[in-house]
Amino acid sequence: MRKSLLSLALAAAALSGCSLIPDYQRPEAPVAQAYPQGPAYAGAQGVVGGTPAADLNWQSFFNDPQLRRLIDVALENNRDLRVAALNLEAFQAQYRIQRAQLYPAVSADVAGSRQRLPAKVSSTGNEMISSQYGATLGVTAWEIDLFGRLRSLRDQALEQYLASDEARRSTQTALVASVANAYLTLRSDQDQLKLTRDTLATYEKTYALTKRSNEVGVASALDLSQAQTSVESARAALAQYTRLVAQDQNALTLLLGTGVPADLPQGLALDQPILAPIPAGLPSDLLQRRPDILEAEHQLKAANANIGAARAAFFPSISLTANAGSLSPDLSGLFDGGSGTWLFKPSISLPIFNAGSLQASLDLAKVQKNIQVAQYEKAIQTAFSEVADGLAARGTYGDQLAAQRALVDANARYYTLAEKRYRTGVDNYLTLLVAQRSLFSSQQQLITDRLNQLTSEVNLYKALGGGWQDSTAQKQAAQQPKG
Template sequence: MLELRSLGLLSAVLLAGCNVGPNFEDPLTSVPMSFRFDANASSSSIADLPWWKVYHDPKLQSLINEALSNNHDLRIAITRVEQARQVALQTRSLGLPSVDYGGGISRGRNQAGGTGSFTGGRTADDATALLSVVWEVDLWGRIRRLSEADLARYLATDEARCGVIVSLIGDVAQTYFELLELDLEKEIAIRSRDSFQESFNLFDSRLQGGVASTIETSRAKAATAQAAATIPDIERLIAQKENQLSILTGRAPGPIHPRGKLDDNVVSRAVPAGLPSSMIRRRPDIRQSEQLLRAANAEVGAAIAEYYPKIGLTAFAGRISPDLSDLSDGVGNAWSVASSISGPIFNGGRLKAQEAQARAAFDEAKLRHEKTVLVALGEVSNALVSRQKFAAARADQEQAVHSLTDSVGVSTERYSAGRANYFEILDAQLELFPTELQLARIRLNEYLAVVGLYRALGGGCSSEAVSSSKQGL
C-alpha cells in the first residue's frame, strides 16, 4: 500500500511539469487601414454575405448547392480533414497510459513458459495471465507539444477544406457566367449573320433590277459566311463550358438547362470590400497558414524536449504458475511497479541539428504566412480596380454599340434611297459585330471581377453559408 501511495505522489509531482520551448504568439502582420482602389472603405463587406445573396441567378444557386454536395475535390478535402483529426488523436494518446493484457498456457517436458528449459526431465504445465500498464510521464511537455502541433495541423486541414469551398463557389460562378457570355456571343453572331443576309438580299434584289453589281452581292455573301462561321466555334466553347460545370457539380458531362441571361440582376450590385483586418480573420488560406505556423512553433518545443530525460512508469498484475492447477492459488499472484529514466549524453549533434531544423521550419512558416497575407491584399486590390475599370469601359462600349446600331439603320435607309453605296452599309455592319462582342466580354469581366472580389475576401465559407447549403437554402 505504501508503494502505491508513493507512486501516486510521484505521479502528481511529475504531472506538474512544464512545456519547454516557446509558447505561440499571434503573428503581428502589418496591414493597411484600407484596400488600394477601395474608394469607400467601410467595415461592411460583401464577403460577410452568404453566396446566395451575392449570386441572384436561381440556376447558379442550384449549381453551387449541387457542387457543395457532390464536388470530388471538396469530398477529398473532407477526407483529409478526417485523416488529420485521427492523427491528432493518435498523438494525444501518447500522453495517456497504455494498458495491455497477455497470457499463455503451455505443457511440455524440459520447458518453462513455452521455451526449452532443463527441468530434470519433468513434464509440467505453465500458465500466465497478466495486465500491464506503460506510461511516459510528460514532465517536459514533449508529448503535449507534439499534440499541439498535430492539433494545429488538423485545424489547418479544416481551413484548407474551407478554402476549397471558397474556390469551388468562385469556380462555379465564373464558369456559369462564362457560359452565359458565350450564349450572348452566339446570339450576337446569329443576329449579325441575319443582318448580313438582309444586306445580301437587298443587294441581290438591286442586282436583279440592274442597278447593282455582283461585287456588292459577293461582299455581302462573304460577310454573311464569315459571321456564320463563328457560330460553330462558339457552340464548341459552350459545350466545353457545360462539361466543365457538370464536372464541378460532380456529374457526368452534359447540357446545363435551363439557364439565365447575362444581365445586371445576376450579381449583387453593392460590393463593399470591408477592412483588411477583417479579411485576414476571414480568409481560409491565411487562417490555414497561421495554424501551420502554430504547428511549427510547437515542433520547436518538441525538439527542445528531446534534450531532457524521458521518465516512464510501468506496472503489471496477474498470475503466474508453473502448474496449471495452481493458477488460482494466492501463491501465483504477481505484480510489479517500476519506473525508468533515460536521456541523451552524446549523439553526435543530432538533437542540436533537429532543433535548428525545427527553428528554420518555423521561420519558413512565418515567411509563408506573411506572403499569404500580401498575396491576399493584392488579389483584393486587383479585383477592386478591375471592377472599376471594366465598369467605365462598359459605359463607353455601350455608347459605341448604340452609335453603330444607329449607323447601320441610317446607312440602310440611305442605300435604299440611292444616296449611299454598299460600302457604307457593310462597313457599319462589320464594325458593329466585333463591337457587340467586345461589349459582351467587358460585361463578363465586370461580373468576374465581383466573383474574384468575393473569393479574394474569403466569402462563402461562413458557418451560416455551409449549414444553409446543407439544408438546401
C-alpha cells in the same frame, strides 16, 4: 503498490506543466493599413456598410436561382471538395493518435506455457515438464511527459488539423467561385451565340438583297463579294461560339461532379442584378476571415509547436512499465491465494552523444518555422493584391460598361443610317459593311465587358473571404476534433 503508482502519477502531473514551445507571436502583416487609392478605385467606394463578405453566405450573394442550384449540386458532388473533407478526417484521426500518447495504454494479458526439458539440460538431472500460467493488468513503456515533448507533438497535430479544416473551407470558397464563373462564362457565350445567330441572319438578308441588286445591275460585284465576306465571317463566329458553349458545359459538369440537373429554375439575364453588393471592409479583416490565411497561420503554429518537441528531445526521456497479476504453475490455481505478482520498471534515457542529430533536428524545426512565416506573409500579400485588383475592377467597370452601351447605341444608329444611304444610292457598300461590323463588334464587346465585371465581383467576394459558410450542424462538427 497502488500507493506507489498513485504517487508517481501525481508527481508526473505536477511536472507536466513544463513546455518548451516558443511563445507564439503573430507576424506583422506585410501590407499597407488601407487599400490603394486613386482614380481606378474612385467608383469602388459606392458600397458602404452592409454585411461583410465573409459573413454573407453565397445563397445571399448570388441572386440567380439557377446558379444557386448549381452551387448546391457542386457542394454535394465535387471530388476536390470531397478529397478536402477526407483530408480533414485524416488529420483529425492523426490528432487523436498523437493525443493518446499522453495517456498510459492499459492492457490485460493472459498467457500460458508448457515446456519439456530433457534430462541432460534439466537442473535436477531428470526429464521434466514445466508449466506456467499468468494473468496481468498494467501499462507498458508509458512515456511520462515531463518536458512537454508529447504535448508539443499533440499541439502540432491539432494545428495541422485546424489548418486542414481551413483548407477545406478554402477549397469550398474556390469551388463556389469557380462554379459561378463557369456559369457566367456559359451564359455569356450563350448570349454571344444568340447574337451571332441574329447577326448572321441579318447578314444573310443583306446578302440576298445585294445579290438581287447585282442581278439587276444596281449593285456591283464588289458589293456582292463584300456582303459574302460578312456572311462567312459570321458563320465562322457561329461555329466558334457553338464550340465554346459546348466546352463551357463540359467545364461546368466537371465542377459539379455530376450531370447538370434537368429541372433547373429559370436564370437571370446577365444585365440583371445577379450579384448582391458587398463592402470591402479593412485589410485587417482578411487576417480573421480568409481561409487560406488562417490555414497558413495554423501551419505556422504547428511549426512553432514542433520546435518545442525538438527542444524537449535534448532532455531525459522517462518511461514506466508496471503491472500486477497472478502467476501459477497450474491453470486451476491461477487465482489461488499466494499467486499474486507485480512488476514496477521505470526507465530513463539521457542523450549523451548523437553526432549532432538533435541539434540538426532543432535547427530544421526553426527553419521550417521561418518558411511558414514567409508563406503566411505571402498569403497575406496575395490576399491584399487580389482585393486591390477587385476594387480596381469595381471602380472602373461601371464607367466602361456605360461607355460601351453608349457605343452600341451609336453604332446601331450608324448602321441604320448607313443602310438607308446605301439603299438610296447615296453611299457605297463599304460604308454599310463598316457599320455592320462595328455594330457586331461593339455588341460582342458589351457582353464580354459585362462578363468581366461579374467575374471580377465574384473574385472580389472570394478574395474578401466569402463563400465558405457551413450549415450550423457542419460548423459545430468542425469546431473540435472527435474523440
